[in-house]
Amino acid sequence: VMAFDRVQDRLDEIVSRGAAPAGSVAQVASESDVVVTSLPNDRIFRAVALGAEGVVENARRGAVLMDTSTVSATVSAEVAQAALARGVQYLRTTVSGNGVVAAAAALTVMASGPQAAYDLALPLINTIGRRAFYLGQAEEARLMKLAVNLMISVSAGMIGEALTLGRKSGLDWSKMLEVLASSQVASPMVLYKTPPLKERDFTSTMSAITQTKDVDLILDCAAQSYVPLPLTSAVRGMFQGLISMGGGEDDYIALVKHVETLSGVA
Known part of the structure; x- marks a missing residue:
């Protein structure tokens, strides 16, 4: 509510x-x-x-x-x-x-x-x-909302992979986030998520479980329209992995933690 x-x-x-x-x-x-x-x-x-x-x-x-x-x-x-x-x-x-x-x-x-x-x-x-x-x-508003949430979900996976790649390669966590927030990829979503990510605070504003529900709606809609969504399908698997490892109630941006775990980053 x-x-x-x-x-x-x-x-x-x-x-x-x-x-x-x-x-x-x-x-x-x-x-x-x-x-x-x-x-x-x-x-x-x-x-x-x-x-x-x-x-x-x-x-x-x-x-x-x-x-x-x-x-x-x-x-x-x-x-x-x-x-x-x-x-x-x-x-x-x-x-x-x-x-x-x-x-x-x-x-x-x-x-x-x-x-x-x-x-x-x-x-x-x-x-x-x-x-x-x-x-x-x-139903235009419903479909537009799914399009927006598709981009949010895929962006979460992208952020997780980018930060994990940088961290495992030796980049400083805080400086990485500062650069991203000042770069051409600094969308409102990136700017909103930067402060909690700096503190590694994954308290939910939208849980991974809820975001996965939205991804399922997106994939169902795509199936009805015969639209292939390979990126969204891959992110769906990432969310499922996060949920399976006990992160379902974390914020959806906790995909960062999931990619880190898969990459052997402590």
Whole structure:
């Protein structure tokens, strides 16, 4: 669950006027103009969206279901069909950014679904995101999110291999990271991961298990489209190795440790 300061301020304001927290998903859906969900996987998203006590079954006609989860386009399309039948406007609003970006309400939001729903939800989107992109009427936001996460996952493997190669060849750990953060490969991801890597702090902002779930969604999507993804497939194996060695709850950038272990680096 991602909590954003500006959204929390609004919730505090509502509660201060005497509104009580809802007791169920069905109650939230029945009393809301916009329902925002952020859920970990297909199974839970389907249950919350489509269950008898879920959002679609209990929402008002014309209400907006605004989902920020990273889930498959397949289950998303299933929710879209059910929402259309019930007169619920279903908006896919996937997000990109880390915890620091989220706390600053500066996420990048990728949206797809009915244009009217996007226009209605845009003020809310702007409370969690600095930039918003409307991509189309259907599953475009889901697919764009998978493309972004593909690059993040492969970049994690690349960082692990580069740092291990340098370390085993005798380069200083801190100086390597300083150079990378000042070089042409210094993406926002590299800059965000440099400080914890300097301290070798692998506390999770996104666990290896969760990142592997996203990689599986990417590979499933690629299989449906007959797109070969050899780099992503290789990184999937790296994540599986990290998880098998007890690193599943570490941050996904702990692929560095896994490559070091394979290379005999203490």
